[in-house]
Amino acid sequence: MTPTRSLPRALVSAGALREGAGEAAARGGELADLRGDALGHGVLQAAAVVRDAGVHTVLVDDADIADLVRGHGLHAVTSGEADVDSSVLYGLPGSGTTPAMQLVGRIVSTKPLRAGEAVSYGYLHRASADTTVALVTGGYAQGIVRALGNSAYVEIDGALRPIVGRVAMDVCVVDLQDSAADVATGADVVYFGGSGVACDALADWADVTGLGIAELITVAGSKAVREWTR
Numbered sequence: 001m002t003p004t005r006s007l008p009r010a011l012v013s014a015g016a017l018r019e020g021a022g023e024a025a026a027r028g029g030e031l032a033d034l035r036g037d038a039l040g041h042g043v044l045q046a047a048a049v050v051r052d053a054g055v056h057t058v059l060v061d062d063a064d065i066a067d068l069v070r071g072h073g074l075h076a077v078t079s080g081e082a083d084v085d086s087s088v089l090y091g092l093p094g095s096g097t098t099p100a101m102q103l104v105g106r107i108v109s110t111k112p113l114r115a116g117e118a119v120s121y122g123y124l125h126r127a128s129a130d131t132t133v134a135l136v137t138g139g140y141a142q143g144i145v146r147a148l149g150n151s152a153y154v155e156i157d158g159a160l161r162p163i164v165g166r167v168a169m170d171v172c173v174v175d176l177q178d179s180a181a182d183v184a185t186g187a188d189v190v191y192f193g194g195s196g197v198a199c200d201a202l203a204d205w206a207d208v209t210g211l212g213i214a215e216l217i218t219v220a221g222s223k224a225v226r227e228w229t230r
Contacts, residue, residue: 008220009105010041011104011227013101015230017045023096023097024053032084034058034060034069034076040222047074103193107185110133113131120172124149131177132176132180134174136154136172138172141169141223144191145211148205149167154190156183
């Protein structure tokens with residue numbers, strides 16, 4: 001089992017989810033999609049929020065979850081087509097609402113990398129100049145899809161830095177570039193969400209991987225340590 005401290009954190013903002021639910025409800029529809037443990041955000045918490053926004057029928061994965069959700073005063077079904085806009089509800093890229101989830105990793109260690117030296121399995125990346133790289137929590141077992149290696153960026157101290165080399169099971173490598181001197185072990189690394197430059201990174205992930213934004217956030221949110229914030 002992967003130690004909890006080695007997992008990314010899915011920080012879910014209750015305020016942002018309420019904002020999204022209110023806007024989604026105002027745009028119309030009667031059935032909200034709460035499948036996939038509510039797209040990785042937490043089904044019971046999402047159920048309470050959509051209920052308070054005025055949506056009283058929800059689509060869930062199975063009968064057991066339906067029974068739990070009915071305890072929150074909702075009518076739950078296991079089939080049908082949701083017509084409440086999930087992108088708006090959860091604040092997905094392009095929706096115009098604030099992302100409800102921010103996925104955050106942690107720098108485990110850093111090391112210098114000389115020009116020509118390589119990182120990770122298969123040496124798919126070699127440094128073009130002397131630099132410093134960081135080992136960051138979050139790998140393909142937590143939804144950081146392997147295709148993101150050498151193709152996606154994370155946010156560190158307000159700047160985008162590239163994921164380099166092949167993504168491993170529980171970690172990936174990030175090139176700190178000119179920010180190395182200011183980055184400490186234990187510092188946060190934002191994969192997507194929040195209000196910074198990685199806010200809409202899920203859209204880039206979808207382009208790189210060919211997977212849907214909803215699919216990507218569901219897996220990442222389900223595999224991370226979920227924390228609720230205001």
